[in-house]
Structure formats: structure tokens, C-alpha cells
Amino acid sequence: MDVALVRNRSNGSKTVVLIWCICVCFYFLILQMAFKNSSSHNHPAASSSSDPSVSNGEQRSILYDKMEKDLEEHGARFLQHGETSQSLLLSELFTVKDGSLRPVLKEAKPPVRANVLYLNPEYSIPIAEAVKHVFKSYFDKAIWFQNSSLYHFSMFHASHHILPVPATVEEVEAEATAVKAVAEGICPLKIVLDRVVLTSTGVLMGCWQVISGTDPISIRVKLRAALPHAPEKQLYDAAILHTSFARLLGSPKAASMEQSNQLQFFQELVSRLNDKIRGFEAFVSELWYVEEYDVLALALDGRLNVRRFQLGCNRA
């Protein structure tokens, strides 16, 4: 089973544009399974008052349990290229140039404005090394590794692709100022890697728990208050604290493997990685306000404008 990373584009640019639009939606759906049965968590004020017995940490555990089961329940959908449109689309994100995998960047109009917690390379580099050590030799070019200088936890979007909120230069400045004020009130987080999961769409991600510091649920509440024009519908569950490590784009090199064994093989690799890095602790002390000029710029090394704010832990 080989993977055609480079697709024939003879259908013309309209098709490419259409594919891109669907592709972006698909990407944002990757984590929206998190919304299943947890709609109340999208409204933290409601969830904290409706069920005070479930702690933020427990909410995350329940969510991660679901994410962990996704691959088993839905199979490796990223392998089913050709027949299901999605994985065809995922491979449209990349091309092979001079023997190496390159992202296909597309301008984001208007730019996406994302607020993310930043994972310092002090922590991201050892993780990235472990991820490569376990996965690289099996996947050759059928894997894209997240740039370890840009490991991040998506918190809240002032504008995203599904619901774009255009802003003037002045409005962007005002948003950045408001986010800086939020950062000053957030306490640095000590976090621990709860587990690594591989989704059915091929995204390998780290799911984290909070040991101390301001909980992501509270951070999102503060950001929503500071960014009143932001889309009501956000992309992620309010409790999640995750970072993408890599994207699998196709089958492992051992092409003779049966479909049923492949699932086991993926689970074995994820379990090997968990053995290496589960329990890894990190400190997070920066909130970034990022304008992404290309679609998925943070994930695909596209064009960015980053404003970095230190978490201050000041009382408002």
C-alpha cells in the first residue's frame, strides 16, 4: 500500500480551492469529536455550576479517554485514501519536493487570530526527539513532524476559518493589548503529559493535565471576556490541553501488513511513545497572540506574526 502524496491537479484551480476549503473544515473537525456528549463544557460557566462534582482535571480525563478510543472505534481513516474524501484531502496539505515532504501553504483570508500557550523548546525538543525516534523509521515521508520551535496549546480563537471575524489593524492591536492584560492575570502552569493519543485522522497528539497554575477552562473564560467579537463556537473543548506532535499521512513502510494488523501496529507505536514520555513535566509561562497568514501556519511552518506575553500571575 503506497501513498500518493502528490495528487494530480488536472481538475484545475477551482477544485484545489474547493479541496482546500473542505480540507480546512476537516482539520478543524479532528478535535471536534471532543464536543460529543460534552456540549455543556463549551460553556464553562454553565458546566461549573451544573456539575460542580466533576473537576476540571476529571473533565480532561473523560475527554482524553474518548480521544484514545477514537482510533479503535473509527479505524485509521487517514489510510483510506481514494475512497473517503478526507484522507485524499489530508494528503493535499503536502507535496514531495526534492525528496522531502513540504507543506502546501495557502493564504488565510482574513488571517486566523489564535491565542496559544507556548511550550518552550527546553521541553518540546526532548519530546520531538522521542516522537521521531519511535515513528520516523517506519513512515519515511508519510509523516509530518510539528516544528519543535512551535509546540503550542490552542486556547481560543479571535477569528478562525469556519467563522472568520475580519479586523482592522487597529482592532488587531486592541485585541493584542487585551490579550496581554489577560496574560498578566494568568499564573504559569506546571503540567504533566497524561498520555499520547493517535486520532483516526492520523494526528499524534499529547494530552496534558494541570498540576498547578491557571486552569485552561479559566484561561478560555478570560480570553472570551477580553475578545467579545470572537466566534461563539470555538474549535476545542473548553477543558482540553493538547499539543500536536505529528501527522501520519499514510501507511508504514512494511507494505505487506494486513489492515487489521495495522491498527495494532499503530497502537503499539503509540504505546512505545507513551512508555518514553508519559509523565513528562513542563512549565508554561507564555501566552502568544498569533496572526496566521497561511492556513494552519502554526502547524505547517507558514507565515506568522507572533506577539509573546509572559504570564504574570497578577491579581486583577
Ligand SMILES: *[C@@H]1O[C@H](CO)[C@@H](O)[C@H](O)[C@H]1NC(C)=O
Ligand atoms: C521552525 O520554526 C522556527 C521558528 O518559527 C523557524 O525559524 C524554523 O525555520 C522552522 N523550521 C522549519 C524546518 O521550518
